[in-house]
Amino acid sequence: MHALSRSAPREAVGSVVVAEHHTPIGRLALAATDEALLYCGFFPPETVQQRLAAGGRECRDEVGAGPDQLAVMAQAQEQLDDFLAGRRRSFTVPLDPSLATPFSKEVVLAVAEHVPYGGTATYGELAAAVHRPGSARAVGKALGANPLCVMLPCHRVLGASGRPMGYAGGLRAKRFLLDLECRS
Known part of the structure; x- marks a missing residue:
């Protein structure tokens, strides 16, 4: 599973x-x-920095980072590499989903909770899981705003047909992730 941080609000x-x-x-x-x-x-680092700065956060690159920031970054990079190589099925790096809207946060956390590694659900099934049947499109939009792709x-x-649809990193990346989880 994942470790959600109790860090500061948005x-x-x-x-x-x-x-x-x-x-x-x-x-x-x-x-x-x-x-x-x-x-x-999948946004470029410059775009992420601009968005964070607009929200009042001071951004820096790894050269100006503190030791705790570097430790979190190194843990995330190592776990991503292991996951994408098929050596890991879940993440333990602390995650802070505070960049998500309340609905997007609810939806991505529902995926993490209800859809196990190697499993899938449809947008409609996920809408029902968050007690909003009939709002598959809103669920898709919320997932598109996931600030913690791969990890959540x-x-x-x-899609309703059982085929991959829409992904911030493109369908090639989505298929890679789905195939990876099916092989492991």
């Missing part, structure tokens, strides 16, 4: 280190505080 000002990490599914930007991973996704596994959600 409005809090704090220092964040942002770095790029090269993976088999593409370049991921990672953002870490002293306590937790705040972002793992929105890639496990499929």
Whole structure:
């Protein structure tokens, strides 16, 4: 499973280190505080820095990072590498989903809770799981805003036909993740 941090709320000002990490599914930007991973996704690091700065966070690269930030970043990178190589099925790095909207947070946490490694669900099934039957499109939009891709596994959600649809990293990345989990 994953470890959710009890870190500061979205409005809090704090220092964040942002770095790029090269993976088999593409370049991921990672953002870490002293306590937790705040972002793992496909936006370029510069875009992540701009968004965090607009929210009052001081951003820096790894050169200016503190030891706790670097430790969280290193743990996230190692666990991502192990996951994407099929050596890990879950993450223990502390995660801070505070960049998500309340609904997006509810949806991505529901995926993490209800859809196990190697499993899948449809957008409609997930909408029912969050007590909003009939809102599959809203669920899809919420998953598209997942600030912790891969770690909060929105890639496990499929269209009503059972086929992969939409993913921030593209369908190739989504298929890679689904195939990886089916092989392991």
